[in-house]
Amino acid sequence: AQKVTQAQTEISVVEKEDVTLDCVYETRDTTYYLFWYKQPPSGELVFLIRRNSFDEQNEISGRYSWNFQKSTSSFNFTITASQVVDSAVYFCALSEFPSNTGKLIFGQGTTLQVKP
Amino acid sequence: DTGVSQNPRHKITKRGQNVTFRCDPISEHNRLYWYRQTLGQGPEFLTYFQNEAQLEKSRLLSDRFSAERPKGSFSTLEIQRTEQGDSAMYLCASSFDGTGSRELFFGEGSRLTVL
Numbered sequence: 001a002q003k004v005t006q007a008q009t010e011i012s013v014v015e016k017e018d019v020t021l022d023c024v025y026e027t028r029d030t031t032y033y034l035f036w037y038k039q040p041p042s043g044e045l046v047f048l049i050r051r052n053s054f055d056e057q058n059e060i061s062g063r064y065s066w067n068f069q070k071s072t073s074s075f076n077f078t079i080t081a082s083q084v085v086d087s088a089v090y091f092c093a094l095s096e097f098p099s100n101t102g103k104l105i106f107g108q109g110t111t112l113q114v115k116p
Numbered sequence: 117d118t119g120v121s122q123n124p125r126h127k128i129t130k131r132g133q134n135v136t137f138r139c140d141p142i143s144e145h146n147r148l149y150w151y152r153q154t155l156g157q158g159p160e161f162l163t164y165f166q167n168e169a170q171l172e173k174s175r176l177l178s179d180r181f182s183a184e185r186p187k188g189s190f191s192t193l194e195i196q197r198t199e200q201g202d203s204a205m206y207l208c209a210s211s212f213d214g215t216g217s218r219e220l221f222f223g224e225g226s227r228l229t230v231l
Contacts, residue, residue, distance in 0.1 A: 035219060045222035091158050101172055102147055102213045104220060106158030
């Protein structure tokens, strides 16, 4: 069965610290997509990144970077020089490609608090 | 360019009452999804539509729940005879997709409190 695990329930850092959010997934599919979403207090899930299972290159977007390692079934997210505005709940999600539904399976989420 | 719109944003109801939520997806999106999110948990899939056809329903969607998307545009999610366990955030998302590879665009959700 497909599953996404975010073992860190809450993380608290001081502004300007680097922080890594862990994501481990399980799937039998050879083709799949992984996602990260941010959920600020307003409630709307904001898309951050999509990565397919054939592309293991790490990606950097400004202060955000993602490390995809198929060997360990992990897709970790690092925020460099964190800011108070980064405070939110972050979700990792998995899409089952062969089923073609497009539905996402979410992890439990990690609440990040960045203190000034 | 408007995003996914949901209303009402908040609904407080008494146990046993019926409630209905509406979702207006991004206009060119053919797929529409409903998710439920309880406190401290990630969103859980409930059902999805491709155009007006409801193609999958989760076992989480009991027979008290019904969703429609009559003209392939907006969708409604109705909960009949609400129970306290139905209290949650109901999220709607849409995408223009046929492969499962695209991100979903989410609305801000409709929060239901059943007293």
